[in-house]
Amino acid sequence: MPLAWPSILVPSSENWNPNKGASRGGGRGLTNQEQVVVGPSGYNTATLTIPCMTRARVLAMRALLAGFDGRAGSVFVGPFEVTRAPWFVDPDTGGKITYGQGAKDAALDPAWATNPDTSSRLDFQVGAAAAMNATSITIQRNRGGFLEPGMMFSIGNRLHLITALTTADPVDPDTLQAGAGAVGIAFRPWLRADYPVGTPIEFGRPLGTMGLATDDTGAMELQLSRLGTVTLDLVEKF
Template sequence: MIETWPASFRPKSIDVHPVTLTQAGPRTLSGRQQRAAPDAGHWGLVAEFQVFTMDQLLDWRAMVAFLDGGLNSVRMGVFDERQAPTTGAPLDIALGADLALRATTARFAVAAAGTLKRGMYFSIRNRLSLITRPPEDLGGGLFDVTFWPPARAARSSGEPVEMANPRGTWRLADPKTGRLKLEGNYHGEPSLELEESFEGL
């Protein structure tokens, strides 16, 4: 099952990072070392929160219980609005061509947005991606965008691209994460360690 993260919760700190699967062999006498990755890796997220109100407390308890040690998933943004290519008007970005499974380059059709830059997040159907190279301007509002990780699913041209509030799909990385220690029986500062979930693909 997949739920949506409660709107009442914004983290006081957040760390969104690639979890790579790189493996290294032993070094040779000359100091060289071979490295390889069996797959492209996945997203990890660590966030710290503040719980002050009864509604926040109840939402926290319910959400951690729902996640069930990692068996269920949650759609949650990365709270990166300040870095979004906003101009004051709503963003209007879509895929300008079909996107293949495991592709690392997409074509964006931009009708309304600021400058697209490497390091910006985007999501398609709640699957988080990061632009890794300066987008190539093809003219006519079309841009070729290189991103990580590889596309988790094939998508059709015209599919909306979310950059104002990109979201990922997550599950608990550790069954013990999310514990809430209350001070004075009402206030706490819990944290969550999440990893990318492939549920629903």
């Protein structure tokens, strides 16, 4: 079972490549030309730099690294998409309601979490049955913002990135904000499995199944034996 990523460990920088290894070639010939083809071989990689500047973060990082059991283990983790996710827009203020904002509001008054105008809930689903190895699908948006190329999402704990919209994005004629309806997208990498209609799609906190790229990645050097910064090189696990 993959580990859960400790919420206290927030990267100061992250580098996600959602489609590494998607092309294959046979090498250059005598004329210095090479035939390169695309195939369903792309996979996610990431480099996360994580400051461990408190005792709690140091302990959490130690526990995480030990729990990996080297390259044998895995963790559910994804990009921190707070500024890029298709959040629902408050019809009164015009502000985007992130998961973090929704949690703060609900802590003051639980009614904020159930009010359709103030809830941070997102609801995106597979809109038409999608087959393994597909690079385009239909998304049914029931609640959320406009979709854009470059946004990352997860389905079945696998990360993907939108490369293009293949249909128009529905607009609510009354608010001119994103409306409920179907949106076609192209994406990478290829789907890892078959997904039926109604399968949840996560944009607000997308998570993929990732593992250590090498047994030595993430070595923690503590300055003055107290604090440090850890760099993790991760690859998608299958």
